[in-house]
Amino acid sequence: MEPSTSYCFPCNPPINIFSSETSSYSKDFNPMNPEDFRHKAHKAVDFIADYYKNVETYPVLSQVHPGYLTNLLPETPPDTPESFDTILRDVQNVIIPGVTHWQSPNFFAYFPATISSAAFVGEMLCTCFNVVAFDWLASPAATELEMVVMDWLATMLHLPKSFMFSGSGGGVLQSTTSESILCTLVAARDRVLDEIGVEHIAKLVVYGSDQTHSTYKKACKLAGIDPRNVRSIPTRVEDEFSLTPIVLQEVIKADLKKGLVPVYLCVTTGTTSTTAVDPIIELAKVASKYRMWVHVDAAYGGSACICPEYRHFLNGIEKVDSLSLSPHKWLLSYLDCCCLWMKNPNLIVGALSTNPEYLRNKHSESNSVVSYKDWQVGTGRRFKSLRLWFIIRSYGVKNLQNHIRADIQMAITFEQLVRSDVKFEIVVPRRFSLVCFRLKQFNGFDTKGIEFVNKKLLERVNSMDRVYLTHTVVGGIYMLRFAIGATLTEERHVISAWELIKEIANTMVNEHL
Amino acid sequence: MEPSTSYCFPCNPPINIFSSETSSYSKDFNPMNPEDFRHKAHKAVDFIADYYKNVETYPVLSQVHPGYLTNLLPETPPDTPESFDTILRDVQNVIIPGVTHWQSPNFFAYFPATISSAAFVGEMLCTCFNVVAFDWLASPAATELEMVVMDWLATMLHLPKSFMFSGSGGGVLQSTTSESILCTLVAARDRVLDEIGVEHIAKLVVYGSDQTHSTYKKACKLAGIDPRNVRSIPTRVEDEFSLTPIVLQEVIKADLKKGLVPVYLCVTTGTTSTTAVDPIIELAKVASKYRMWVHVDAAYGGSACICPEYRHFLNGIEKVDSLSLSPHKWLLSYLDCCCLWMKNPNLIVGALSTNPEYLRNKHSESNSVVSYKDWQVGTGRRFKSLRLWFIIRSYGVKNLQNHIRADIQMAITFEQLVRSDVKFEIVVPRRFSLVCFRLKQFNGFDTKGIEFVNKKLLERVNSMDRVYLTHTVVGGIYMLRFAIGATLTEERHVISAWELIKEIANTMVNEHL
Numbered sequence A, B: 001m002e003p004s005t006s007y008c009f010p011c012n013p014p015i016n017i018f019s020s021e022t023s024s025y026s027k028d029f030n031p032m033n034p035e036d037f038r039h040k041a042h043k044a045v046d047f048i049a050d051y052y053k054n055v056e057t058y059p060v061l062s063q064v065h066p067g068y069l070t071n072l073l074p075e076t077p078p079d080t081p082e083s084f085d086t087i088l089r090d091v092q093n094v095i096i097p098g099v100t101h102w103q104s105p106n107f108f109a110y111f112p113a114t115i116s117s118a119a120f121v122g123e124m125l126c127t128c129f130n131v132v133a134f135d136w137l138a139s140p141a142a143t144e145l146e147m148v149v150m151d152w153l154a155t156m157l158h159l160p161k162s163f164m165f166s167g168s169g170g171g172v173l174q175s176t177t178s179e180s181i182l183c184t185l186v187a188a189r190d191r192v193l194d195e196i197g198v199e200h201i202a203k204l205v206v207y208g209s210d211q212t213h214s215t216y217k218k219a220c221k222l223a224g225i226d227p228r229n230v231r232s233i234p235t236r237v238e239d240e241f242s243l244t245p246i247v248l249q250e251v252i253k254a255d256l257k258k259g260l261v262p263v264y265l266c267v268t269t270g271t272t273s274t275t276a277v278d279p280i281i282e283l284a285k286v287a288s289k290y291r292m293w294v295h296v297d298a299a300y301g302g303s304a305c306i307c308p309e310y311r312h313f314l315n316g317i318e319k320v321d322s323l324s325l326s327p328h329k330w331l332l333s334y335l336d337c338c339c340l341w342m343k344n345p346n347l348i349v350g351a352l353s354t355n356p357e358y359l360r361n362k363h364s365e366s367n368s369v370v371s372y373k374d375w376q377v378g379t380g381r382r383f384k385s386l387r388l389w390f391i392i393r394s395y396g397v398k399n400l401q402n403h404i405r406a407d408i409q410m411a412i413t414f415e416q417l418v419r420s421d422v423k424f425e426i427v428v429p430r431r432f433s434l435v436c437f438r439l440k441q442f443n444g445f446d447t448k449g450i451e452f453v454n455k456k457l458l459e460r461v462n463s464m465d466r467v468y469l470t471h472t473v474v475g476g477i478y479m480l481r482f483a484i485g486a487t488l489t490e491e492r493h494v495i496s497a498w499e500l501i502k503e504i505a506n507t508m509v510n511e512h513l
Helices: A035-057 A067-071 A084-098 A117-129 A140-156 A175-198 A198-203 A214-222 A246-257 A280-289 A301-306 A306-312 A344-353 A362-366 A387-417 A448-463 A491-510 B034-057 B068-072 B084-098 B115-129 B138-154 B177-196 B198-203 B214-222 B246-258 B280-289 B302-304 B308-314 B347-352 B362-366 B385-419 B447-463 B491-510
Strands: A169-173 A202-209 A231-233 A263-267 A293-297 A323-327 A338-342 A424-426 A436-441 A472-473 A477-483 B170-174 B204-209 B231-234 B262-270 B293-297 B320-325 B339-342 B422-427 B434-439 B470-474 B475-482
Touching: A035 A084, A035 A448, A035 B034, A035 B115, A067 A084, A067 A198, A067 B138, A084 B115, A084 B138, A084 B339, A084 B385, A117 A387, A117 B034, A140 A338, A140 B068, A140 B084, A175 A198, A175 A202, A175 A214, A175 A263, A175 A293, A175 A323, A175 A338, A175 A344, A175 B214, A198 A202, A198 B198, A198 B204, A214 A231, A214 A301, A214 B177, A214 B347, A231 A246, A246 A263, A246 A280, A246 B385, A246 B422, A263 A280, A280 A293, A301 A306, A301 A323, A301 A387, A323 B385, A344 B214, A362 B385, A387 A424, A387 A436, A387 A491, A387 B084, A436 A448, A448 A472, A448 A477, A448 A491, A448 B385, A448 B422, A491 B068, B034 B262, B068 B084, B068 B422, B115 B385, B138 B170, B138 B339, B138 B385, B170 B177, B170 B434, B177 B204, B177 B214, B177 B262, B177 B293, B177 B320, B177 B339, B198 B204, B214 B231, B246 B280, B262 B280, B280 B293, B302 B308, B302 B320, B302 B385, B339 B347, B385 B434, B385 B491, B434 B447, B447 B475, B447 B491
Parallel strands: A202 A231, A202 A263, A263 A293, A293 A323, B204 B231, B204 B262, B262 B293, B293 B320
Antiparallel strands: A169 A338, A323 A338, A424 A436, A436 A477, A472 A477, B170 B339, B320 B339, B422 B434, B434 B475, B470 B475
């Protein structure tokens, strides 16, 4: 797997990065001439197609050192234009060496950031129109298409009508899970504060497990929840790191005794560390006793639920208040795209709406249309639904289901390979397309020792420039995460990655490390 | 100005929108085949170039009725693929009629959402890499290029070194002004709460004027500031609707007497209604007495400050804590792109950082690199700096300055045309490229009457399908806003728009309306 010839950095730094070659300075400056645009954008398309074709040849994890780019680029901006070809050449020679290639088929770190031709074109059109679709009139198509695709996706997930516009709820595209949690948390917070008085904000208490994504804590901080009232309920390996209803109940009771007011519970379908799945039905039952808002963060795992055989992970979803899922993780949509559905969008609108004179029009005043600016943090918003519309129409539900199945099948293959080697073990059951594994106790190592050799193994594997995977620590156990799902990954990449891991592990054993 | 022939909706609804024509169903589903991508993306480029070429021929403001698209599209997603050409044809026939064309040269509403060939290509590459650049290692180039362009733009604005990475501060790309205000407000809030205790959050009080953008109130709500403690200090026409330091001082003193704790002041450089400019030096002086965080929202007006002759609007910027500016408004960058600079990024990092095991690596642990995830609401983030890098290099600072000047020159032309007609008046002094004007008192109308005729005028002008402008009400005065700056706007569009406005006004006068 040799780097392509065009990859001439840092061994061969490109000559004349900032040459004096410039386009002629124009007095009639025209930044959007359609023919000039056509010419440059076609060049960019070829550049990008070639990138996807060659991405396998780059080291997955960037090999640069901190400050590499700061040192290469001038400290001050150019006064006069530089040519398009110069800049595009610098993308190849200066930027790409500093890119960690999430699109490499050998990228198995974190969770994948998936892509597709369809979504790319949808994104191009979103960029093209560049509408600021804060309300209906600012671009009716942007609001209505978002409503349509949110209902389509809800249909694919078999969500109840209470989450759909065609029922009594509705969905919105947020940027990130953080934003989804923040907005619903604020809606939940204000519902309670409206009853008990805003001065009691410091009494509010919110719940998640120690496996809930870190972004949840950030959202709580942003929303002004007292950090001492953000519960991270411990999970155990015996429960496969899922949140236990009985423990939740106990924690809530203790909080009530202290005079605190439970307000929000974040349930996870597919945690980041190990894809643990919290039991929605039982947790919602506990929460309902205390009239808490229940949010399901299905950022990663939710996508699998478009397949009937995995839909059970969302069983009980009709009992919760909101659900978020990020198609940029597993539904081919590119960043940033997080779907949020709510049973009662009026609560979020009540918490977030502003109605300044300069944005008023007869439609917004009539309340007959959705004003998405009141469903999110910002006022401005892009026409992002085009991406999902292109994906669903271009591929159809069946292909999207098969895409999920193919990734899970590759994970099963990897899992079997790990199991077939006595030196290794699967640490937690595989549910989706993430495999958590490690070198077992060997050579008489104790717990510390086994953590050390697994760290060493990860370091050596990643240092080969051929694959990239990451780690986690759950329940005190250090483990390697092998996340399958980069769009270009095929079975052969998974098998090669395993052979590399096995080979390095064997060397380590032989070295008596 | 006839609609183009391809614009066949709603008069000629396209036949077979959802025909049975489908691509063949593939078992080897491959959503990113580079050659398939190349083929489709080239088609999309031509579609988009043609859109920009023809955008002038579309009605600026969409003429559809609520529910138009919901009625046209099927309620459920397709099971099997539809062809690319079918979908692209639907963009033309189904989506475009529902688009309010912010890119039309006849779009004078709100503030412009500017575009450029350079930024489009930058955005394509951002999409292409699709890195999740939450920290340095996740893509070093994404973090470092953002640091470089934030310093470049700071240099263009003559910001002090205290806002730059090359000095003691730093900048970050946020999505929206809301996010910039929210994050800095939370940093300011927590700085104070660390001293007085989080249980005192309900005592915090924040300040802006009645002209501060509505998004400020939303950010305060999100951050858990008691809505009763969000001050909208009244402004007056005599002060050109800018916030008066002496009034601020009085309001603060009254709050202190009540036992409240001043924490944050939002100053605006170019308000949304009338582009009023708050006096930074004097306001910062008042705020400093109470150790408040001062943020400058220069979302629109800030871009003009890259020209030496307008830089004075930011005089005193060295006295404040943070500054935000949205290049998607006036610096050709497409949405969403809001620059935020801070003197003390550690405060935002302290408020927002989370450090989960699964995101740890030796670089993030060493604190030697910037982890932008701790500077924003979300964890995930895109490689958005590519857009600004392409813009600044492709055009150079001089062209960008001339671009600002050309827009302001067109606004001066429009202002002169308004002034040349005795029926009209300029309501507030023009500062940038927005002109606020109205029909003067005539035909013996009182205040209510003149508001009525101006509303009527706006309605009639917009109903012609040829231009789109909006209104505001400030200090009780209803006025029309003519915002120049859509990238494709030339002087001839401004003159035509004026002639249309004048013609309709004349008709109204003749009708004795």
